Amino acid sequence: MFQAFFVDPFVMIYDAPLFFVEVLVSGLMAGVMYALVALGFVLIYKASGVFNFAQGAMVLFAALTFVGLWELGVNPWLALILAALVMIGVAFTIERVVLRPLVNQDPIIFFMATIGITYFLDGFGQTIWGSEVRPLDIGIPNEPFMDLAEMTGLYINKFDVFSAVVCSLLVALLAGFFTKTKIGRALRAVADDHQAALSVGIPLKTIWTIVWSVAGIVGLAAGILWGSKLGVQFTLALIAFKALPVLILGGFTSIPGAIIGGLIIGSGEKIAEVYWGEAMGGAIEDWFAYVVALIFLLFRPQGLFGEKIIERV
Amino acid sequence: MERKIGETLLSVDHISLSFGGVKALTDISFSIREKEVFAIIGPNGAGKTSMLNVINGFYHPQEGEITYKGVHRKQMRSHEAAVQGIARTFQNVALFKGMSTLDNIMTGRIIRMKRNLFWQAMYLGPARKEEMENREFVEDIIDFLEIQAIRRTPVGRLPYGLQKRVELGRALAMEPELLLLDEPMAGMNIEEKQDMCRFILDVNDQYGTTIALIEHDMGVVMDISDRVVVLDYGKKLADGSPDEVRANQDVIDAYLGVPH
Incomplete structure (x- = not known):
């Protein structure tokens, strides 16, 4: 027992360091993709103090729309733009129909409303586009860089690198967009107190529409990347729950937190699976992240980068 | 800077506001002039905060008209109010x-x-x-x-x-032109109240900001305001200088009660 947990894994790492690097890299790449999903949550949480249960449904809906349009014969680039526009449309509708009547209500009310949105989007998307699994091939081969493999013996997957690059770009863009500027401040203000935000002239509706649009577009990116890995199907909506431990680790209000949380969870679960999986009976990848999150909650409930909760009594 | 009370900055005319069957405000009219300190007083539930909410667009009255900087409006919108220079604070700190x-x-x-x-x-x-x-x-x-x-x-x-x-x-x-203060001194001790009074008067003095405030401490109200309007049960009882209001029989009745 002791041998299996504390000796063998390290011996394996020592014997095959290249393999360890491969595992680590593929874990980090998966982590970036978790971060992308987590980012959608963070944006909305920052702007409304609400956990958006519908983020997963938005990922699914966006991916379905993209694939559906493409299958209808629309040029993929055009389909991408159209799908982004549809997500902006969804944001407008949600703001108008769901959020606006709820101004100044408790966060729990908003949370319930996002559960409603989830069911609607899940059903609506599948009603329009059907519910069968659609393969999605965006033209990036799912194979390792052969040159690199021949030279160093490292197998790094092309598609993983591509998605990591896309995710990093998006994340960098958003981080710049939402920190340090008046928009960032307006977001936090809106999240904190609707009425006070209105009184200093922050246009609540505009902020919400912007944030939900951006979350929708981030969802589209996540949907396409995950979709080409897993196929576009209902399980995409469940990917969102993989973002939960990432959020708990990184903090619900922090964009860098979402990224670092994603990297830790992604690489952690891959390494745990490969080296400790056997000792624990396999398939620990499925629950490892949640356990890490639980342990984290005990020590840092606000996450690595989250805002500390202050209450004057 | 010499403080000079000028033209009307904001006036409300025949404002009525109700929530379902509850009448919060009935036929209220008054005006606030540039650079003055204007106080809205009245017993609890008189509609003072509702009045401020109407002015900065949180509530939309069913009847009446609001004239701000010469522009007539049926109702204010909160974003517009902010852009047009109406700022406010809240009764319970927001x-x-x-x-x-x-x-x-x-x-x-x-x-x-x-x-x-x-x-x-x-x-x-x-x-x-x-x-x-x-x-x-x-x-x-x-x-x-x-x-x-x-x-x-x-x-x-x-x-x-x-x-x-x-x-x-x-x-x-x-950089407001009109500053609405909802009970700026509620829950403060004497020292804090004095500080707050000083800040309010300094703002009024240095920046020439018009101030409309709600306050329960009559000593403070009478000391710092140029004019006062008194509300009771959503109706206007009186308005005028502090001395005029103090002498008004309706106001005395509302605050002290009348023998039946």
Whole structure:
């Protein structure tokens, strides 16, 4: 027992360091993709103090729309733009129909409303586009860089690198967009107190529409990347729950937190699976992240980068 | 600067507001003149806060008209009110609790910052310069309100009196022409009240800001306001100078009760 947990894994790492690097890299790449999903949550949480249960449904809906349009014969680039526009449309509708009547209500009310949105989007998307699994091939081969493999013996997957690059770009863009500027401040203000935000002239509706649009577009990116890995199907909506431990680790209000949380969870679960999986009976990848999150909650409930909760009594 | 009370800045005419069957305000008219300190008083539930909410667009009255800077409106919209220079504070302090004092006051500058999304996203060039300028403006307010020491403290951690001061700072950051203060001195001790009075009068004096305030402390109201309007059960009882109002029989009855 002791041998299996504390000796063998390290011996394996020592014997095959290249393999360890491969595992680590593929874990980090998966982590970036978790971060992308987590980012959608963070944006909305920052702007409304609400956990958006519908983020997963938005990922699914966006991916379905993209694939559906493409299958209808629309040029993929055009389909991408159209799908982004549809997500902006969804944001407008949600703001108008769901959020606006709820101004100044408790966060729990908003949370319930996002559960409603989830069911609607899940059903609506599948009603329009059907519910069968659609393969999605965006033209990036799912194979390792052969040159690199021949030279160093490292197998790094092309598609993983591509998605990591896309995710990093998006994340960098958003981080710049939402920190340090008046928009960032307006977001936090809106999240904190609707009425006070209105009184200093922050246009609540505009902020919400912007944030939900951006979350929708981030969802589209996540949907396409995950979709080409897993196929576009209902399980995409469940990917969102993989973002939960990432959020708990990184903090619900922090964009860098979402990224670092994603990297830790992604690489952690891959390494745990490969080296400790056997000792624990396999398939620990499925629950490892949640356990890490639980342990984290005990020590840092606000996450690595989250805002500390202050209450004057 | 010589303080001179000028023309009418804002007037409300025959405002009525009800929530379902409950009448919050009935046929209220008064006007606030430039650069004056105007007080709205009345017993609990008289409709004072509702009146402020109508002025800055949180409530939309069913009847009546609001004239601000010569423009007639059926109702204000809160964003428009803010852009047009109406700032306010709240009865039970509505600050952004997780944010620092500095950030809270900076939110007041949002409507004064004009650079578009693109520049801000890049955070360079004009947007950066603009951020700096606004920061300077806010630092002046912090000096004025004597809250330098708590600049970086999250406001949720501050004592109540200081929170009220930060809230005033946020309103001032908007460079308001009309400042609405909802019970600025509620829950304060005498010293804090004196400080707050001083700030209000200084704002009025130095920046020429028109001030409309709701207050329960009659001593304060009579001391600092130029004119007073009295509400009771959503109706106007009287308005005029503090002395006139003090002598009005209806007002005395409302506050002290009448023998039956």
